[in-house]
Amino acid sequence: MQQPQVLQAPPTSEIKREPIREGLELVINGKRFRHTGDEALPLLWYLRDILRLTGAKYGCDEGECGFCTVLVDGKAALACRLTMGKLANKHVTTVEGLGKPDGSLHPLQQAWIDEDAVLCGYCQPGQLMAAADLIARKPDPSDADIDHIGTLCRCGSYPRVRKAIKRAAKAMRDAR
């Protein structure tokens, strides 16, 4: 008959608790950041004042001009309207992260240069990011699709922006 097994008393646990990690994490242009400040801080000012990524521009602060358009998980969003609290674990792309890490340009950026779409240039990061969102959804955008881009341009670069979007879309289709 088997002796009942004597259970050994387990050793005292030494497992450390996970340290409490303050704030929230998000990825911006492929890099991980942790924001520990106020969750009400708009993304626009986090980018511009804290990370010194000034590609996203201030224009109206009320979501009306589109100069601050960025991509959040691939979709166009207005950085002035998004608070940091809503961005935990999100992936944000700004115009600085639109090209490849090796510095080569996104087809949209190249098309912008080829069409000479820059006048004063201030709204163009917002135009580019809105176009990046569009072109990801519609590889062959029609004029009506492009009309949905609401980013304003004070200089009137719209016709060249339109041509640049079509040029980039074609380049991307041809590359496939």
Added chain:
Amino acid sequence: MTDTLWLSRRRFLKVMAGTAGALVVGIGSARAADTPPVPLGLLGDAWSQVGPYLRLDADGRIFIGARDPDNGEGTATSLPRLVAEELDADWTRVVVVPLGLGVEDGNGEPRWLYGRQRSGQGDSIPTAWTDMRQAGALARSMLLQAAAQRLGVAAGQLRVENGTVIAPDGRRLSYGQLAEAASQLAAPDTMPALKTPDRFRLVGQPVGDVDAHAAVTGKLAYAIDTADGDAMVAVLSRCPYPGGTLDGVDTGDTLKVKGVLQVIQLQPEAGQGLGMTPLAPAVAVLAEDTWSALEGRKKLKLSWKPGAMPLPSLSDLEKQAQASFDSPDALVTVVRDDGDALGLLKKKGVRRIDATYVQPWIAHAVAEPLACTVRVDPDTSAVITTASQAPRDAYTIVQRLTGLRASQIRIDVPRGGGAFGRRLLHDHLAEAMIIAMAEKPEPLRKRAIKVMWTRDEDLAHDAWRAPTIHRMSATIDQRKGITGWVQNMASPNRDLPAPARPWMSELVQDAMPAGLVSNFRSNWYALDTPLPRGEWRGTPHLSHAFASESFIDEIANALKANPLDVRLRLLGEPRKLPYRGPGGPTVDTGRLVNVLRQVADRIDWKRWLHSETGLGLACYYVNGGYVAHAIEVANKGNGQIDVVRAVCAVDVGQPVNPLGLQAQVMGGTIDALSTAMNLSITFRDGQVQQKNFRDYPIANTAQMPNDVEVIIVPSEAAPAGASVLAMPTAAPALANAVFRATAVRVRRLPLLREVARLS
């Protein structure tokens, strides 16, 4: 070695040996006292590592200074092209260096190193057409001379291709190899000849904007993007009543906002004299970062008092104008008076036509809100970063407020996010300087400060394009056409309380159709309003052309004639007419007829009478350029108008960069259409009503035509400016097209509101 070639008693080119074997060429303008034989050391330039205009390095790179501020006009590209053209430079080796303000001490007075450095009225290229090409030509001739010595061949036998000197036997020397030797030569005694247009390789060829790569990668730093280390940020709450005062301040809640450092009251003194626009009383919230400053501003509890002088609305001003027009006692400025237009108007039996056009206040709404960064130590230095159309005026403000000397003041002028006349004024800089000079606790002293305007403040505190009221009268005859023309214009006084001081740029004496109608009279009347006013992208021409080019179509309609024929008849045989003001001393009616015919052909004008869509035309001369628009619109019903096509032909003389010119014309057309269709600033209870783009709705891409067809007339005439060229004719061509499509004659802008009201 350093040598100077005098071009005139006042202008000179200077050649210097730069560091590391570079050849440096500068352009200078001297005051009378400096004309030779003043020692060259007094004439400056040598302090700069990059020559004021051109520095050719031994490695072949060519640094060219862009002297005029570029706010989207493209001069950072087109001006350096002029130097590169005469130099026969390889454009791919050119590095454009934006030049900040060039100023040095000249016995207590500022001495301007780079000339006017002003952008406005589209005269950057006309001004640069001579001196910047001369700088390139001088450098080229010295490089050729150096090559001739090195190769043992006469300079006349050498040719240059893309920055390489080639001997008849095929030996080649690059400019980089020659730079040092050239810098040791004496400058020639006379100015080498400039190229004739048939030898241009770069001028007239399209080239992209030099800042495009930086702009599309987000690396282009505007003034609003600068931090100067770790600048504090100030946003302001300004008195919403023009001419009003601050009545009460409670900053308690603001100071509790995390990051807010200080609240500063700005009570500008009367007659502080900060340009034409007096500063509004304001409260500035100074914080560690922009968001804290904005949040702090929200928590301010402020009360303001309206100014003593009531603020007339546009309809009040209209009544003022009508009363003036009708009163024989009203103070009138006669702008031009030919023949007997007034007499003809009163004559019995003549057929007359009258119409009154009303144009509202409009805002500049620059894309990049006003912003500047200043680092000031009142005893030693001031370092400023701001966009500006007139950095010399920025300097005057800084100098006056600090008392510093020219050598202690540095003003950097990065590319600006649009300007349109707004950046001729520097109220934001004056505010920044007052904040910087204000008492502060020790840790904050000497820290850089960035002042940033918010959009609501931008719309509410502008030096607006002032409203105009035009009453036009003409005598017409079925057989003879337009026999007499009387235009009465009323616009705000330059400044109160002067009884009638015109805003001088507004009185374009010889604007169309002056000189074309033998009985012609043009009057100006003052309107009383205390509101500040400013220049707005070709201000006077915009208002004039809308009234006169709309009126010509009304005349055509009254005569049951084709508006194209009426214009061609008015313009008559090609001839030169005297023209006072920018672009003069003459205008060529033949060049205007040409652009008019070009747009008519392109839009297929013979459809005009029967087309279901509406076709409209307008033409005008401005600043030495010639422009015509043909616009086609579709009536969508319910006051909705769709601009189907926009064609614009321009003759600016020799186009320097056709791609840049096309951009200015395309952009100007869209700006003018968007403004005419939708935009106005209005006042209620003494305050501006517009707060943001929702009520100041700049058109988006869907509301504008998909394309603007730009026709550039080839020409070898000396170039005129282009930045305001497309502005005057787009709105009247639109209104004329809308009349054809809807039978509604719009005499009051903004146009869409008026179409909805009248249809």
